[in-house]
Amino acid sequence: MRFSKRKLQDVPVKNSSEIESNNLKESLEENFKSIQGIFKMDIDFSNKNFQIGGSIPAVAIFISSLVNKEIINRDIIKPLQEKEKETFINIEKGFLLKWLLEDVLSHSDGKIAPNFQTLLDGLLNGKTIVLIEGYKKALILDSFKPEKRGIQQPETERVVRGPRDGFIEQxxxxxxxxxxxxxxxxxxxxxxxxxxxxxxxxxxxxxxxxxxxxxxxxxxxxxxxxxxxxxxxxxxxxxxxxxxxxxxxxxxxxxxxxxxxxxxxxxxxxxxxxxxxxxxxxxxxIFNQFYQTSEDYNERFLITSIIRIIRFMALIFSLTFSSFYITVLSYHPEMIPAKFVVAASSGRAGVPFPVVVEVLLMEIAMEILREATVRMPQQVGGALSIVGVLVIGQAAVMAGFVSPITVVIIALSTIGSFATPSYNAANAFRLLRFPLIILSGCFGLLGLATGLIFIINHMLSLRSFGVQYLAPVTPGNYQGFKDSIIRAPLRWLSERPAQLHPQNSKRVAPGLKNGPTNPLQGNKGGNDDE
Incomplete structure (x- = not known):
């Protein structure tokens, strides 16, 4: 019997849940109708009718948007069609599918599917289904064609010295x-x-x-x-x-x-x-990981340690600088050195808002500019951030809405947040600035200290899969301090993090911890001119 697709156009559409738990039938036409009923409205549902060895009716079913048609024609349909009819004579019916999968389709990665659920899962994952007349099972053969972009350096984690490849979507x-x-x-x-x-x-x-x-x-x-x-x-x-x-x-x-x-x-x-x-x-x-980069281990430890300390200071700076400015100017002006009192007071002359309102307005404006820069096209975003900061800051000062010192403080606080390598950790500190600003504006130094205590106490209570968030600070671990705020020489990092409780805690062989030797020092070798 020649299997014809034309006879199956008027097939009633079935819900996938109605057939996915059913077993296949021996009738090739009934099996195809069941699958076609699910995908009848999909333009990328395709099938190819052919005969195995010129005698056994079969059909290859696939989703054309997910597969490589060249693989289907070359590695699946062609080998099945070209197999001579005489070779099927000595093959028992119960072993035919296994024989086709292992001997005929030797270049195809596949398996035998016993039911509709397996067929549907394979079809939707870029597999090709081969239904054969007279069999309650089918062949599932890999023909997936992934669409992927090239491997490039990550935009969010750029380094000066280090590998240039990055993960992709595949x-x-x-x-x-x-x-x-x-x-x-x-x-x-x-x-x-x-x-x-x-x-x-x-x-x-x-x-x-x-x-x-x-x-x-x-x-x-x-x-x-x-x-x-x-x-x-x-x-x-x-x-x-x-x-x-x-x-x-x-x-x-x-x-x-x-x-x-x-x-x-x-x-x-x-x-x-x-x-x-x-x-x-x-x-x-743990918290330490969010201000460290992979480049830290590619440079010398002295340089890396200094850079890590700068990053950590910038993190604290971005969190507390605006709040501390409000505290000093509003509640504790006696903390301002005498040389700067005149500059601070003259700069605020004519500003109609309290310091806390002034800082909040500028912080909100900076966050709006930052968000607009991220969402705008790359060609426009850079220009928007520079022009926006310069124009808005200068205009606000000229109009007398904010003082020049406030603009400097907000700019330094914003720049400090950019020094954090981790975007999501930087976002956390950006948002925590606002409650600290409000507390400082309401209660002064007491409010700032209370806010910081709450933040530290919250971080102490955090766990990540049972590991304390502020390890190795708490619980204290001497080995862990070698790779926290500073980065000790690689020879000294002989143990893996203790808080992870690894099966093998040693990562540096004992011999590697010794310093280098000087084989050429005092060498009494012969003279090359002799």
Whole structure:
């Protein structure tokens, strides 16, 4: 019987839930009708009728927008069509599918599907389905054609010295970037699926001989407990697995850099790759990680330590400078040195607002400009930020709405927030500036101190997968201090972070901790001129 697509145009549309739990039938026409009824309205639903060995009717079904048609024609349909009819004589019917999969389609990655649910899942993931007349099972063959962009340096984590590759939206490419840097058999990549509608693939990556297995089980447990219809980016997963979702501080680190992800995996952490997202999640995360960069380990330790201290000071500076300015000017003018009293008082002459209102207005204006710069096209955003700050700041001073000193203070506070490498951590401190400004305007130095105490106390209470957020400060750990605010020489970083409780705590061989030798010092070798 010649299988004809033309006879199947007037097929009643069925809901996928009506057939996905059913088994396949021996009739090729009935099986095709059931699948076509689901995808009848989709323009990318395609099929190709052919005969295996010129005698057995079959049909290849695929979603044309997801597959590589060249693979289908060359590696699937052509080998099945060209197989001689005589070769089927000695093959029992129950072993035909297995024989086709293992011997005829030797270049295709596939399996045998027993029911409609498996067929639909494969079809929607870029597989080609081969239905054969007289069989209650079908072949599922890989023909997926991923659309992906090139591997480029991440825009959000640029470095001067370091690798230039970054994660992209394709999971297999991201796994390959990690395996390239971790060519060891202990590197594990376990796949999961989250999202009832999107069915987003997740990969949990870790080193089996280093990571604490309880941490791995906890990560997988939290991922399995995600019940939502969609996962469109790694940010969705981050919000479901963090310990305290109400906190402004991030408790899961994200990165676009493979070298940074590998460095954390080697310390005993777990990386989570989310399909369709260029950001890889790293757990557990502590506060120290958010002002450190991968470039810190590529430079000499003295330079890196100074830069880290500057970053940390800029972080504190951006959080408290505006509030401290309000406190001193409104409640404690005696703290201003005598040489600056005249400049401070003359600068505020004619300003109609209190200091706290003045600072709040300028902070809100800066946040609006920052948000507008991020959302505008790249060609316009840079010009908007420069012109906006210069024009608005100068106009506000000339009009007498704000004092020149306030503009300088707000500018320095904003620039300090840009020194934080982590965008989400910088956002937390940006938002916390506003309650501190209000507290300082209402209660002075007491309000500022109370606000800082609340922030520190909240950070002390935070956990990330059971790890204290402010480790190694609390609980105190001497080894941890070597790689926190400062970065000790690599020879001294002999142990992995203790708070992660890794199976193997040593990461530097004892011989590497010794200093270099000088083989040429006092060398009595012969003269080259002799």
């Amino acid at each position: 999971m297999q490419t991201n796994i390959a970037l990690l395996r390239y840097r971790l060519p060891v058999p202990e590197f594990r990549v376990e796949q999961m699926e989250v999202g009832k509608k999107t069915k987003t693939k997740l990969s949990v990556c870790y080193l089996e001989n280093i990571v604490n297995q309880e941490l791995v089980e906890e990560v997988k447990k939290r991922l399995r407990n995600i019940h939502i219809d969609r996962i469109l980016d790694a940010g969705y997963v981050e919000q479901f697995i963090e310990d305290n979702p109400k906190s402004p501080f991030p408790q899961v680190q994200n990165t676009e850099r493979p070298d940074k992800a590998v460095g954390n995996i080697l310390e005993g952490r777990v990386a989570i790759i989310v399909g369709g997202s260029p950001f890889v999640l790293i757990v557990p995360a």
